[in-house]
Amino acid sequence: MKILGPDLLVFGVDHVPACCEFLIEYGLTPVGVTDQGGRFEAMDGTGVLILSSDDPSLPPALSSGNTIRETIYGVQDAQTLEAVGRELSKDREVRRAADGSLHCTDDLGFAIAFQVTVRKPYAAAATLTNAPGSPPQRGPNQVAVDPDAQIRPRTLSHVVFFVPDAARMEAFYHRLGFRVTDRFTGTGAFMRPEGNADHHALFFIQTPPFMQGCEHFAFHLGGPSDVIQAGSRLVAKGYQSYWGPGRHIFGSNWFWYFNSPMGVHVEYDADMDLHDDAWTPREATIGADASQLFLMQHREKWSPGGPPPA
Amino acid sequence: MSAGTVLCRFDELVDGEARGFDPQKGGQDTLFGVRRGSRLYLYRDLCPHATSPMAWRKDEYLNRRRDRIVCFAHGAQFEIETGRCLLGPCIGQSLQAVAHAIDDRGNVRLV
Ligand code: FES
Numbered sequence: 001m002k003i004l005g006p007d008l009l010v011f012g013v014d015h016v017p018a019c020c021e022f023l024i025e026y027g028l029t030p031v032g033v034t035d036q037g038g039r040f041e042a043m044d045g046t047g048v049l050i051l052s053s054d055d056p057s058l059p060p061a062l063s064s065g066n067t068i069r070e071t072i073y074g075v076q077d078a079q080t081l082e083a084v085g086r087e088l089s090k091d092r093e094v095r096r097a098a099d100g101s102l103h104c105t106d107d108l109g110f111a112i113a114f115q116v117t118v119r120k121p122y123a124a125a126a127t128l129t130n131a132p133g134s135p136p137q138r139g140p141n142q143v144a145v146d147p148d149a150q151i152r153p154r155t156l157s158h159v160v161f162f163v164p165d166a167a168r169m170e171a172f173y174h175r176l177g178f179r180v181t182d183r184f185t186g187t188g189a190f191m192r193p194e195g196n197a198d199h200h201a202l203f204f205i206q207t208p209p210f211m212q213g214c215e216h217f218a219f220h221l222g223g224p225s226d227v228i229q230a231g232s233r234l235v236a237k238g239y240q241s242y243w244g245p246g247r248h249i250f251g252s253n254w255f256w257y258f259n260s261p262m263g264v265h266v267e268y269d270a271d272m273d274l275h276d277d278a279w280t281p282r283e284a285t286i287g288a289d290a291s292q293l294f295l296m297q298h299r300e301k302w303s304p305g306g307p308p309p310a
Numbered sequence: 311m312s313a314g315t316v317l318c319r320f321d322e323l324v325d326g327e328a329r330g331f332d333p334q335k336g337g338q339d340t341l342f343g344v345r346r347g348s349r350l351y352l353y354r355d356l357c358p359h360a361t362s363p364m365a366w367r368k369d370e371y372l373n374r375r376r377d378r379i380v381c382f383a384h385g386a387q388f389e390i391e392t393g394r395c396l397l398g399p400c401i402g403q404s405l406q407a408v409a410h411a412i413d414d415r416g417n418v419r420l421v
Contacts, residue, residue, distance in 0.1 A: 015374040022366065065385055065397040162384075162399070211399040215384065238368030242383055261366045263385025263398075 001177035002195035007046050007074035007118050011067045011262050012053040018261035019050045027153050045118040046156035059111035066213020067262050074117025076195050084114045107172040127223030151230040153219030158201045160216050164209040182250040184286035197274035199251035216265035224254040227268045231256035246295035317418045328371035342371050344390050352408040357381040359400035
């Protein structure tokens, strides 16, 4: 089943204007956003939908208070959508919305939906590097750093959930064609859907039931420099860094996590590994040693030799 | 945090709002307070769930109605007066209150 990954994450929040402000600063593009909320899109059309927690169009809230209300997955085509519908109709009610999307709940009660993907083709430059020993990627006079660069999230990368039964989640998404790429022992699995080579579109963290919800989501940026530049801009504006910048081991992606007014972490990531079915999943025990290759904590402006004379 | 450190003047604090403090000048607020009338509720900026700083942006520690403290890492909600977590990942646990006093010049001081 060629599921490509999450197309849209739906949140029901306490403070709609704060969430809208945050997501715009994060770099997403507001589409039809009003003071009631609306959609925030990356370059390929994937995104986040913000609505007030009492909006009647939302699926019910989780009892944990977590603000995630629905994860809408994009699938490759109409045949895949029907195949997903047939599979899930075996043991649960699947509702078809007016726009053709299919809605139900997964085995732990998270609202999920499937639609023919909104992901559209787009072109965006790669970060070019000059590495001695290899042909240069940037020729003479091609300057890499632009302090005013516009940095836009390119595509919705992954979503991570606190779950009371990680094994059950893994088994459920396995039914939909997701593969385990790596695993933290006793915590949960990283999974990628069949239609996406990215190391993970989903990761589960085993927790007590009262914590169930979204832990974080991430959009891919163009490269590590983008992650650090965009994250530094958030820090300079007073946003609260949680973890980063750094580089993960599983997935190899660069990361920087921030607190958000949705009450979930929001991550920038870049340069994630790709996998296919020839890959053998690794296993490790979670902890800073296993989850980060290195961590660079932000500090105030500094230059070698100290500040310039006043 | 040394006793006697002055955080701010009490009358700089906006009634009903929160404010973060960085008494060690480390570039990260480590304390925050919420003023309610003539009282200040002062806590360490350290969520009991994952020992994380809690605001989503400088000084943003409260929900929209300004009647709960929220950890914007994973949404835990706390009672302002007691620091007790009422909902979320650290339900039943509490924020660490920080002893302070308002001196005769109107300064908020750590004690
Ligand atoms: S760190 Fe505060 S709710 Fe998780």
